[in-house]
Amino acid sequence: MTPADLAALALTIKAWGRELGFDEVRITDVDLAHREAGFLDWLAKGYHGEMDYMASHGLKRARPAELVPGTVRIISVRMPYLPSTTSPDWREQEEARLAEPGAAVISLYARGRDYHKVLRARLQQLATRIGNETGPFGYRVFTDSAPVMEVALAEKAGLGWRGKHTLLLHREAGSMFFLGELFTDLALPSDIPTTAHCGQCRSCIDVCPTQAIVAPYELDARRCISYLTIELKGSIPLELRPLIGNRVYGCDDCQTACPWNKFAQASGLDDFDVRHGLDSAMLVDLMGWSEEQFLRNTEGSAIRRIGHERWLRNLAVGLGNAAAGILCGDAAMLAALKNRSSHPSELVREHVAWALMQHGVLA
Structure with a gap:
């Protein structure tokens, strides 16, 4: 050509x-x-x-x-x-969900x-x-x-x-x-890069719950909540669990804090519309999903990749962190945790025991 x-x-x-x-x-x-x-x-x-x-x-x-x-x-x-x-005030809505300790916060990209x-x-x-x-x-x-x-x-x-x-x-x-x-292998004409426009802004760095952005443009994935809840296969480090809050799959904090995301666009595809109420789900309800329900409700979803075991691990951390507020000792939360206290997985049992301890209950 x-x-x-x-x-x-x-x-x-x-x-x-x-x-x-x-x-x-x-x-x-x-x-x-x-x-x-x-x-x-x-x-x-x-x-x-x-x-x-x-x-x-x-x-x-x-x-x-x-x-x-x-x-x-x-x-x-x-x-x-x-x-x-998505409504124009979606960032405020996401922040409100994070402030609701009983809510299960799932990264926006994974809800469809x-x-x-x-x-x-x-x-x-x-x-x-x-x-x-x-x-x-x-x-x-x-x-x-x-x-x-x-x-x-x-x-x-x-x-x-x-x-x-x-x-x-x-x-x-x-x-x-x-x-x-x-x-x-087609030698098409190349486009030119654009310019950067972050300036002196540090919003994403300052808002990160675990301070995973160790310097501008440098991420320590080992501290990132997305890594901890999705990529990490084993036990979540004790010192990082309280910082995860009620985030059970991924984290959007650095994006919701970014001023440029006031211009974020909604998708024109229904593929990314919310499934199974994952934008309003509660920790207790999701903790009750059997493995069969988990597989059924995450069919065709990115969430399925972590499996039911890590799903329960993440939810246990969220339920444990809910003890830091008015939900400490909440009967429904304690019941949800105790129902998993004898789970076959050692990973699940460990995180459930930790969560119960946050509520002042020995497993």
Whole structure:
């Protein structure tokens, strides 16, 4: 294809992407050499915790052409995920939920359908359309599913800038969106990066309950509540449990505090609409889910990946933290915990015993 043909194709790809539900589609080359030293330093500090997959592929994460030989361009996309019913004061509503000790707070992105499935399917549709236009071409689709430096690629493509919380930010969309990539051997014209607009703001750093953002643009995942409730497979460190509060799957604090998220966009897809009342669920009710109920109610959801055991672990921590307020010794909470005190899992029993102790009850 001639440069003119490739330029025209790039414009068509962006139009197709918008038709498929992506708010924006941009293109970049594969050179991430400027990110390699920082990534190696992050690994050397052990900030990745138990996420061994972050290190297992070495520098392939920063070298797309080594990960997928033949790749010369990355088509980077973003898709908003706030539910279609989201109100303008959604940030205030989320803060109110956090202040309600009996509430079970689940990260906004996980209340609907698993984003991996949604983005992967639509990126595949985009690739199919491209192939219909160009004939067979080399490509591979990614969405938080392989050793890909998504934020670095999206930043270089011009989808936004890397905020101090390490997430991507956009002036007209905040950070409440998913990223996805289509690696390709088509030499499409590259877009240019945008400028950063965090300035002197420290809102995300100051609000983090566990102070996981150890410096601007530097996250110690081992302290991050999203890591603790999702990635960590074992026992949650005792010193961090009280800081988790009633967050049982993920954490949005650094995003709700970010001034740019007043511009966050609701999704136009019903895939991300809330399922099973997860925006208003209570700790006691979720603790009562049997494994069968958990699997049924999380079918097609990102939550299912942690399994019922870690689900109960997280809920036990939330119920234990509720003892710090007027719910200390609450009969319904104590009953919910005692019902799990003889659970087959040692992990669950340990966290339930800890929670009961917070209520002044010996397991």
